[in-house]
Amino acid sequence: MPMPVKDWNFETSNRLLWEHRKLMHDGLQAKAERDFSKLNSDQKYAYTVIIDSVLNDTGKVFFLNDPAGTGKMFVYNTIVAKIRSEGQIVVMVASSGIASLLLTGDRTAHSTFKIPFDVMDDTVCGFKKNSNHAELFRKTKLIVWDEVPMQHRFCIEAVDRSLQDIMENNKPFGGITVVLGGDFKQTLPVVPKGTREQIVGASLRNLNLWSQVEVLSLVKNMRLDSSDPENIKFAEYLIKVYFLIKSFIQFDFINFFNKLYILILYFQVGTNPEEKVQVPENFTRCKDAMELISKVYPDLNVKEKLTQQYLEERSILSARNDDVSALNGSTINLFLGExxxxxxxxxxxxxDIEVENRGNQxxxxxxxxxxxxxxxxxxxxxxxxxxxxxxxxxxxxxxxxxxxxxxxxxxxxxxxxxxxxxxxxxxxxxxxxxxxxxxxxxxxxxxxxxxxxxxxxAFAMIINKSQGQSVRYVGIDLRNPVFSHGQLYVAFSRCTSSDRISVLLPNDNDNTTTNVVYPEVLL
Structure with missing residues (x-):
């Protein structure tokens, strides 16, 4: 038999490095060049400064401010294809499981960085200097971390602290270029029974190295079809939901006094965390839960239509777990089968072993x-x-x-x-x-x-769980209004078109619902 020409023991000694090297192939350079030509001006600027930091080893930390539908995933993939085509390792993670499925590698931040579940202000990650994880990070040129605003800031600080230790470098994240992505208009870290102050204190805006983060912004909504006037109007409506000001877009930004008036009005309204907003007229209004289910999941009694694509492109969202359980229970009863x-x-x-028969109590x-x-x-x-x-x-x-x-x-x-x-x-x-x-x-x-x-x-899910994914048909149960920052914005922005959204409001409702925004966390 012929002798092996490769040192396979060296190639496979670190499973994590081997997995990332498998992501490098010959077609990446052509893919990066092809995708770069499709980027708009904001996306090209973000691409250029991030690539420059990686290739020159400047170790900058960026925050890619990417409202829903602005094409952040396309930018991520273009940047990563370029870096991997150069033979460099890129670690891509997300804060939630659903968001991680859209990334190459399908990894959450907790599983990749070994972040403990209960984090404190001095927590470190669960890998050692001589571990396979440490070796992987020493060879990493870029870290992309998506949906960071929904992560507790202690998690990011724990990763920063651990990378500085294994890299023996006091620069942020040990000198590795890091791209933190997300949207502060969407949901914030979940603090059980936490007050507004505790939730804001846990957000990324209070990160101890936020002053060293360079903010890059994507503006143009690529998800909504710009040729459709209704979709353009819906994109503007999402901005109004963000700012809590229904007439915000109608002001003239050129005039200085109008600018000043908008600023004063914004802070006057923004100090109130709850504001009623009008639900767009082109949303389908449902009378009860059964009608909402039938709008989102039509033909549940037709077996031929219950395909993978049918389920993949539909979802019902609600703010409370009890409502989600009730909707799922009603839908499974309509579903065909045993x-x-x-x-x-x-x-x-x-x-406590000293307490006898504790389980019997x-x-x-x-x-x-x-x-x-x-x-x-x-x-x-x-x-x-x-x-x-x-x-x-x-x-x-x-x-x-x-x-x-x-x-x-x-x-x-x-x-x-x-x-x-x-x-x-x-x-x-x-x-x-x-x-x-x-x-x-x-x-x-x-x-x-x-x-x-x-x-x-999973016929229905809570709004927080849906962050990071888009579907064609969305039903939103607002009988119990949203209760935390960004939930309404996330629910409305999950759909790829405004005419495929169905809403369920209380029977005595005047077509309005509560919106909750904490202005102090917004960029």
Whole structure:
């Protein structure tokens, strides 16, 4: 047999480096040049300054301010194709599982940087100087981190602290060029039972190195068809939702006094975090939940139409978990097929061994009745072909992230076979086992575990979970109005066209809804 010509032990000794080198291929240079010619002026400027920082090793930190539909993902991919065509390693991550599925590599920030779940102001990441992760980051030229404004600032500071340590460099992120992307108009970090001050304090704007971040902005909305007057009007409406001023766009910016008047009016209105906004007339108004379901999911009783594409391009959004559970329950009853029921096994985790029979103090019926957002339901009801959402990071590199949407293919006693609906792994068949899940300490007054399939029905989802994805048909349940910054903007901007949005408002409503904006976090 011929002798090997490569040192394969060296090539495969670090699995993480090997995975990133697999992303480099001969066609990247041509792809980068082709995509660069399609960029608009704002996108080209962002591309140029980021590439310049990487190639000259200046180690700058950028924030790409990218409102919904401005083509940030296209800019990311063009930049990454150029850097990888030069043989350099790029690490791409996102703050949420759904957003990570749109990136090459399908990784969340927590899984890539080993960020602890409970972060403090002095937290460091969970990798050591001599680990494979440290070796990967030493060879990394660019880090792209998408949807950062929804991440707690302690997470970014932990990564900065750890990279400075392993690189032995006091520059931000150890001298690696970093692109933080996102939109401050969208949802902020979730602080359980947190006040407005705590939520604002956890946002990226209060990052300890924010003064060293160079802000790049994308303005033109590429998602909405600019040839359609209704879509142009909808894009302007999204800006009004952002600024809380219904007549903001009508002022003349050339006149200095008008500028001053707008500024004063903005801060007068902006200090009030809640403002009623008019729902656009071209949105389809629904009378009840069943009509909303039928508008977004028509022909649920026609088996031939229930395809992967049908489920992929539809979603119902709501601000509250209870409303989402009710919508999913109503929709699964309309869905064709045999109903499969999976019962979980709940138990209390005994922490204090000196307390006898602690588990007996809490009846199993009480545990079974708990419907916590981070856990699957005790009585999980599924049908073949229905959409589900994964609740844990099972295998991020294979597309199984927290938030991944899948379609059920078959149901077994110990495993569910499903097909991934979105991301670079769309269409892949995967198996989901039963696992033991533990809720966060803030959700229950006592530690417990639930053994169940880590999935929930995904006909409807909460607005926060939908951030980072776009669909063709959106239904928005506003019977209970939004309650945190950016939720309304995220809900309205998930659809690629304004005439495919259906809304459900209270029966006695005058076609208005509450908008919540914290002006102090906006750029």
């Amino acid at each position: 109903l499969y029921e999976f019962l979980a096994a709940d138990k209390v985790i005994e922490e 809490i009846a199993s019926e009480n545990l079974n009745s708990l419907d916590l957002p981070s856990l699957p339901r005790f009585n999980l009801q599924l049908k073949i072909g229905c959409p589900i959402m994964l609740l844990r990071n099972l295998q991020p590199r294979d597309g199984l992230c927290n938030g991944t949407r899948l379609m059920v293919v078959s149901c077994g006693t110990r495993v569910i076979e499903a097909k991934i609906l979105n991301g670079s792994h769309a269409g892949d068949l995967v198996f989901i086992p039963r696992i033991s899940l533990i809720p966060t300490v803030t959700e229950t007054p006592f530690p417990m575990a639930r053994r169940q399939f880590p999935v929930r029905l």
